[in-house]
Amino acid sequence: MTDLREAFCFFLRRGLGDMPQTREPEHVLTREEWNELFRMASVQAVSGVFIDGVASVSLRPDRDLWEQWIAHLFYLEQINERIACREEKWVGRLAEADIRVQVFKGSSVAAWYPYPLHRSFGDIDLVVEEGWQKLEEWLHGQGVPFRNEWGDLVVHEEGLTTVEFHPHREYLYNPVMNVRLQDWLKEGSSNELYLVCLIVHLRRHFLTYGIGLKQVCDVTMMLRRAHLNQSKLAYMLERLRLKRFSRFLFGFIDTYLGGANSYPFVPLFSDKDFALMREVIFHEGCLLKQVQEEKGSKERFPFVRTGRHAWFWMRRSLRLGGMMPDEVCWFLLHQVMRRVGF
Structure with a gap:
């Protein structure tokens, strides 16, 4: 192996x-x-x-297998082109209603890849920068069915991809750090801030069910190609208490994905948390959520399912706390508040 x-x-x-x-x-x-x-x-x-x-x-x-893979590439290209068209249509339609949105991840980060259409596709993520308060009414008026998922509005287009509307590009569980991030986002965008949001997104999913290599590759390509001001990036990551996690992430990128010419911090390789990051990315990334959901679906009694979830989150938080101690504490509080309806 x-x-x-x-x-x-x-x-x-x-x-x-x-x-x-x-x-x-x-x-x-x-x-x-x-x-x-x-x-x-x-x-x-x-x-x-x-x-x-x-x-x-x-x-x-062998030739047969290689031809199957080439066909898979053509499929990726077709779907990504279709998704890019859908993104443009949504942005245009919403602009006519004075609702300003930006694409986050997806095609906007794929642009840094050598072959953007070969990045694996996913949902369309639209960040609403102006007009959030008008969005629900507009969707109703257009006859577009949607549902509210923990503050995000989600649209399932039949035969197409899912569209998710977000009031913020990213957020942190720590409320003080989150206010700081939202203030920066209100001031405007930059490649450094975009990458910070990618790392915030990656860390948040790392804490919940793990993260796969797709998102790590996104960070890698921006480190290599986005012409970053490393001093500015270091300042932002440190102010949001992302330094320790980022150093392990950069160590992983340097070890397994070829690295970058420069980093805002010196990568870390030798700590036990580096081994933990490797374990989460390679072995949990895209599978742990599915496993937990399957376990939950087999529970007949809601209180048993809730207890199982609570035990899972506590064990996971203790395991990952060394990389992000303050965020873990606020994450646990966030999970409790969600379960009790706040």
């Missing part, structure tokens, strides 16, 4: 635009190993980047 992980990360580095002198895996891969590598890429939602990496070297699976 270690050899396969090394091969997997090699192809990811190449797909992300790693330098051509990187050494190829030394042993010839069997068809079963190629299938396992593609499964790993699919689970982590980086299949397009992985195939780009394979395409950049002489190693190849």
